[in-house]
Amino acid sequence: MPIKVRFFASLREQIGQAEMELPSDGVATVGDVWAQASAGAQPPAEVLAAVNHTTAGLDYPVSDGDEVGFFPPVTGG
Amino acid sequence: MPIKVRFFASLREQIGQAEMELPSDGVATVGDVWAQASAGAQPPAEVLAAVNHTTAGLDYPVSDGDEVGFFPPVTGG
Amino acid sequence: MTIKLCAEAFSPWAEIAEYERASLEAGAVGACANFIGSMRDNNEGDAVVAMTLEHYPGMTEGALETIEREAVAKWDLLGCVIVHRVGEVRVGEPIVLCACWSAHRKAAFESCRFLMEELKSRAPFWKKETLASGETRWVERNTPGY
């Protein structure tokens, strides 16, 4: 199963899309997902990530079928 | 003009009256008011006082016509 | 800034809504922190069925106004309200409302808690409880606020 990648808020607008799917081959961590999804661009300094809806760092492991979200610092409340 | 003395809450029940008037002769401080009003009994350790509705210590000066209130620690809210 | 003593039950939400309508500009307010203290059916391990709130008429209002003025001097507030019951209170009824409005949450949170702590240590109110046994007793001290 592919990895589902989602982008939110200003990051979604910069990337130009809300979601995409990536083959899981060669993707071991959240950082790998970012690299593939952004064609090798460096992640913004303040980017946050979540794997299956739980906050995760760039070195967090990713598996087949996971959903990986990327977003800027949160500003609710 | 006499000094008006008022007692509140448990102190009012202990003293057995809510208010009294005292001649101001020989009364210089809140402590003097207490001594006259209570026939010389020591004030309870935690007693609080107010002169004309503002919190005051036992050494606070008292004048003709003042209202002096005595009460236990407050428990509102 | 409003101070109110109520001899009858009051609705905190009605007080807040009325204050917002009458005294605040909605677009300026970003934060409202408020606190409602209400009467419990137990205290220090005993069942409590009724309570009387005594106060010092004349002094109480001034003490609450002083506390409000201190909060307004200390924080950047758009408004604040203190409502306090006096007389007979029944289980579940509100005893006190403190509400603070500001542009930002820090000022609202801190000033609201300040009002409550100062009120509880400086405003001349006294609670007398009637226990389920029929015995009455004065509440002698507050639970710690910090």
Next chain:
Amino acid sequence: MTIKLCAEAFSPWAEIAEYERASLEAGAVGACANFIGSMRDNNEGDAVVAMTLEHYPGMTEGALETIEREAVAKWDLLGCVIVHRVGEVRVGEPIVLCACWSAHRKAAFESCRFLMEELKSRAPFWKKETLASGETRWVERNTPGY
């Protein structure tokens, strides 16, 4: 413990009253601390006319539940509620409600502020403002909470 995301305007007082009615025993509650964040008509010196709240469906609810569970583990609470708007918000409308009930005020005050600070740093919501000039911009950071 309740979590609610609202796509339409909500009344904080109606939410609180309904929670109290459905979930709380009035005689047990001595303290209710609550906070309402609402939309201002200005931010960082600019007039703001509209706001959109984006969130991460699926993750948001879980993040708020985690924060509530942390509060319940840390303080002795009788209940707590978080309500948060999503979508289009107009000036003056509530964005967030956090309410905490306890027997005593310390737990209510501290847990309410905890919920707000954790929500603002961990729950996946993002604000996009429309300025009076017509320009839109993402809010990049929160004002400090302490």
